[in-house]
Amino acid sequence: MKILVPVKRVVDYNVKVRVKADGTGIETAGVKMSMNPFDEIGVEEAVRLKEKGAATEIVAVSMGVPQCAETIRTALAMGADRGILVETDAELQPLAVAKLLKAIAEKEQPKLIILGKQAIDDDMNATGQMLAALLGWPQGTFASKITIEGDGITVTREVDGGLETVALTLPAIITTDLRLNEPRYASLPNIMKARKKPIDNLKPADLGVDPKPRLTTVKVAEPPKRKAGVKVGSVAELVEKLKTEAKVI
Amino acid sequence: MTALVLLEFDAAGIKQPSRSAVAAAEKLGEVHALVAGSGIEAAAQAAAKLPGVAKVLTADVPPLDHLLAEPAAALLVGLAPNYDHLLAATTAVGKNIMPRVAALLDVQPISDIAEVVDTDTFVRPIYAGNGMATVKSSDPKKVITVRAASFDPVATEGGSAAVEPVNVPDLPEMSRFISAELSKSERPELTAARVVISGGRGMQSGENFNLLEPIADKLGAAVGASRAAVDAGFVPNDYQVGQTGKIVAPELYIAVGISGAIQHLAGMKDSKVIVAINKDEEAPIFQVADYGLVADLFKALPELKEELERS
Ligand SMILES: Cc1cc2nc3c(=O)[nH]c(=O)nc-3n(C[C@H](O)[C@H](O)[C@H](O)COP(=O)(O)OP(=O)(O)OC[C@H]3O[C@@H](n4cnc5c(N)ncnc54)[C@H](O)[C@@H]3O)c2cc1C
Numbered sequence: 001m002k003i004l005v006p007v008k009r010v011v012d013y014n015v016k017v018r019v020k021a022d023g024t025g026i027e028t029a030g031v032k033m034s035m036n037p038f039d040e041i042g043v044e045e046a047v048r049l050k051e052k053g054a055a056t057e058i059v060a061v062s063m064g065v066p067q068c069a070e071t072i073r074t075a076l077a078m079g080a081d082r083g084i085l086v087e088t089d090a091e092l093q094p095l096a097v098a099k100l101l102k103a104i105a106e107k108e109q110p111k112l113i114i115l116g117k118q119a120i121d122d123d124m125n126a127t128g129q130m131l132a133a134l135l136g137w138p139q140g141t142f143a144s145k146i147t148i149e150g151d152g153i154t155v156t157r158e159v160d161g162g163l164e165t166v167a168l169t170l171p172a173i174i175t176t177d178l179r180l181n182e183p184r185y186a187s188l189p190n191i192m193k194a195r196k197k198p199i200d201n202l203k204p205a206d207l208g209v210d211p212k213p214r215l216t217t218v219k220v221a222e223p224p225k226r227k228a229g230v231k232v233g234s235v236a237e238l239v240e241k242l243k244t245e246a247k248v249i
Numbered sequence: 250m251t252a253l254v255l256l257e258f259d260a261a262g263i264k265q266p267s268r269s270a271v272a273a274a275e276k277l278g279e280v281h282a283l284v285a286g287s288g289i290e291a292a293a294q295a296a297a298k299l300p301g302v303a304k305v306l307t308a309d310v311p312p313l314d315h316l317l318a319e320p321a322a323a324l325l326v327g328l329a330p331n332y333d334h335l336l337a338a339t340t341a342v343g344k345n346i347m348p349r350v351a352a353l354l355d356v357q358p359i360s361d362i363a364e365v366v367d368t369d370t371f372v373r374p375i376y377a378g379n380g381m382a383t384v385k386s387s388d389p390k391k392v393i394t395v396r397a398a399s400f401d402p403v404a405t406e407g408g409s410a411a412v413e414p415v416n417v418p419d420l421p422e423m424s425r426f427i428s429a430e431l432s433k434s435e436r437p438e439l440t441a442a443r444v445v446i447s448g449g450r451g452m453q454s455g456e457n458f459n460l461l462e463p464i465a466d467k468l469g470a471a472v473g474a475s476r477a478a479v480d481a482g483f484v485p486n487d488y489q490v491g492q493t494g495k496i497v498a499p500e501l502y503i504a505v506g507i508s509g510a511i512q513h514l515a516g517m518k519d520s521k522v523i524v525a526i527n528k529d530e531e532a533p534i535f536q537v538a539d540y541g542l543v544a545d546l547f548k549a550l551p552e553l554k555e556e557l558e559r560s
């Protein structure tokens with residue numbers, strides 16, 4: 001079974017991002033970039049499936065600027081076998097990413113595609129569901145546990161009230177939630193080995209996809225700032241203030 | 250312009266996040282509501298009473314139980330020709346279904362809107378709410394999820410919409426519901442509660458979350474948690490507040506033993522009043538707290554319980 005793992009290059013989750021002064025977007029110049037944390041979980045899950053003998057090959061795909069190759073290298077160092085870079089300077093929105101991934105899936109014929117539930121930059125939480133729709137495949141989103149049995153996959157999903165388990169027929173789409181696994185760190189020997197693994201380089205046009213964005217960003221503003229509060233000296237003072245000043249209890 | 254809102258419901262009626270989605274839809278035009286599943290009469294009646302809803306559509310067939318994404322999306326796509334906007338709340342259900350609908354319609358979904366500017370322009374948070382992006386859609390139809398915390402829900406009574414069954418198209422059967430393991434609680438739902446009290450890694454164990462219980466009882470609060478507390482197994486996943494968990498904006502949010510990582514703040518910083526209890530006076534949570542108490546939670550929580558009982 002072949003597994004496809006889309007991995008997005010995003011601003012590292014530890015970076016406190018700032019809105020650009022001209023309101024056109026987020027300041028990303030000189031900022032540390034990393035693999036989207038949910039995609040690390042996706043790569044880890046694929047590697048575990050391969051280690052268990054359930055998967056035979058893992059292909060990591062990233063789309064965007066040339067530096068996305070670094071994100072693919074990270075996936076290769078974690079245990080993916082080869083990479084596909086879809087290179088473009090154009091802004092890619094989930095619909096375009098899903099169309100590009102569909103074209104790749106049609107060529108590669110994977111049985112399983114594991115995406116992150118959400119990219120921590122655009123916070124869309126959309127691409128996996130969209131890819132599932134375009135391929136006509138079932139989807140197991142927000143997965144905290146997956147079990148492959150024959151031609152099916154059982155997925156435990158994190159939902160608002162707790163957990164839900166669904167059974168899907170393969171091929172299928174999975175999107176990862178935080179509790180699916182704890183991703184490994186790549187070891188130095190594996191980082192060295194990853195340098196020799198192949199990465200194909202494609203352009204959106206090679207896949208016959210027009211990636212034009214459907215949403216135009218008019219502006220990006222800072223969220224409203226909270227005004228600085230006060231420190232209280234005791235629990236009694238806290239309760240008093242909540243009652244008489246804030247009037248919330 | 251007409252908007253269709255996919256509603257979620259339980260035995261108690263239409264869920265609050267869905268009522269917030271109706272409130273957002275009212276800013277776009279006439280609002281129709283969709284109730285799907287089997288044995289949905291009571292839910293359809295509850296939907297008909299929502300102020301602002303002009304018509305309730307029902308799809309009463311068993312394959313729509315549990316609102317699995319594949320059949321639910323097929324249903325919505327079948328209804329889409331009559332609507333300019335298709336909406337649902339940004340819940341596990343809405344997030345699962347709506348992007349699938351959008352892809353089938355060849356449009357880019359507009360996730361988690363916090364404001365309606367006009368019928369094709371919306372404000373949505375990006376980068377864990379560190380930026381508020383105004384986006385304009387060029388698609389002929391808009392498929393939207395609504396950040397419930399940003400829209401006051403419509404009331405549960407006051408409307409009297411007509412209820413109309415729809416023709417249900419052939420629904421795909423590629424997924425099957427097996428089971429649900431839902432947290433049982435007498436407390437209000439996190440996203441609907443007037444007061445939320447959340448514990449973090451500082452709570453040290455699931456057992457210690459019991460210290461929050463009497464306080465939550467007294468305040469009628471829901472109990473939430475940070476990711477660290479969920480990952481450590483102190484409490485179930487559905488307690489998680491944050492960028493990738495639940496977004497809450499109660500009147501009062503009390504963070505106990507939570508450092509205040511950006512991913513956590515993203516889920517609660519729109520609360521009206523924020524209280525933080527943390528033994529580290531440098532903890533970033535104090536930068537957003539209206540009232541900060543630097544204290545050991547194991548001392549402060551019993552005191553807080555007593556103080557609330559006294560008053
Ligand atoms: C992709 C991604 C998504 C994430 N999504 C979320 C999310 O949705 N929600 C979320 O919460 N986090 C999320 N996180 C995690 C986030 O980055 C933080 O790791 C997490 O919020 C920390 O939880 P915490 O504050 O409980 O733990 P810590 O940061 O360890 O803080 C514990 C705090 O407790 C205090 N403390 C300890 N003992 C006591 C005591 N006895 N009395 C009083 N105070 C005490 C300490 O001073 C400290 O400030 C996400 C991270 C990633 C990478």
Ligand SMILES: Nc1ncnc2c1ncn2[C@@H]1O[C@H](COP(=O)(O)O)[C@@H](O)[C@H]1O
Pocket residue numbers: 006007008009036038039061062063064092094097114115116117118119120122123124125126127128
């Ligand atoms: N440019 C991209 N390259 C590779 N994968 C992507 C890209 N954009 C989105 N994805 C995948 O889609 C998931 C969800 O992203 P989003 O829908 O943008 O929140 C991510 O976690 C990735 O797995």
